[in-house]
Amino acid sequence: MTAPLPLPLPESFALQVRGYDREQVDERIDELLAEIRLLTADRDAAVTEAEHLARQLERARAGHAELSARVDRLCRTPADPAAVGDRVRHLLELAHAEADGIVATARERAAAIVREAEEDADRRTAEARARAHRIVDDARRRADRLAAIERRTADRLRRIDAFLAGAAALLDEQTPLRAVA
Known part of the structure; x- marks a missing residue:
């Protein structure tokens, strides 16, 4: 890093008969040149470090991309317990056992739902059949009543027709009445 400039800097040099004190000016220039060399070295080191860090960042990004792709690939395919360590194998076995339990519970629930649905369907079918039988029986009774009414009406009509005939x-056999004048 850079060393701070010595403070305070002289604001002016001592005057001699013919200008500034040459020795004092040379010392100050030497100090400033040393400070510039130090700052230049610090700057060069910082640039080198920045380049090194940029290369590390690029390697880290490439590694991250590779690891992300690997994680995606591993997540898409189920892990083979034989290909992993003991701890991971144990975790996978536990996960498989839990998954099997969840599947078994889901199958039991599905079977119960199917049973309930079948029982409900059977009950509703039986109720619908009983209702259909009642409707058919009512319709038959109505049809029988209407048929009996129709027979009675037909019988009455035949009797009325016979009476009218x-x-x-009789009217045709009787002599017509003459008009009274």
């Missing part, structure tokens, strides 16, 4: 025959 008899009345018409």
Whole structure:
């Protein structure tokens, strides 16, 4: 890093008969040149360090991309317990056992739902059949009543027709009344 400039800097040099004190000016220039060399070295070191860190960052990014791709690939395919360490194998076995338990519970729930649905469907089918039988029986009774009414009505109509035919025959046999003048 850079060393701080010595403070305070002289604001002016001592005057001699013919200008500044040459020795004092040379010392100050030597100090400033040394400070410039130090600052230049610090700057060069910082640039080198920045380049080194930039290379490390690029390697880290490439590694991250590779690891992300590997994680994605591992997540897409189930892990083979034989290909991993003991601890991971144990965790995978536990996960498989838990998954098997979840699947078994889901199958039991599905079977219960199917049973309930079948029982409900059977009950509703039985109720619908009973209702259909009642409707058919009611319809048959109505049809029988209507048929009986129709038979009685037909019988009455035949009797009325016979009566009317008899009345018409009687009227035809009688002599017409003459008009009274």
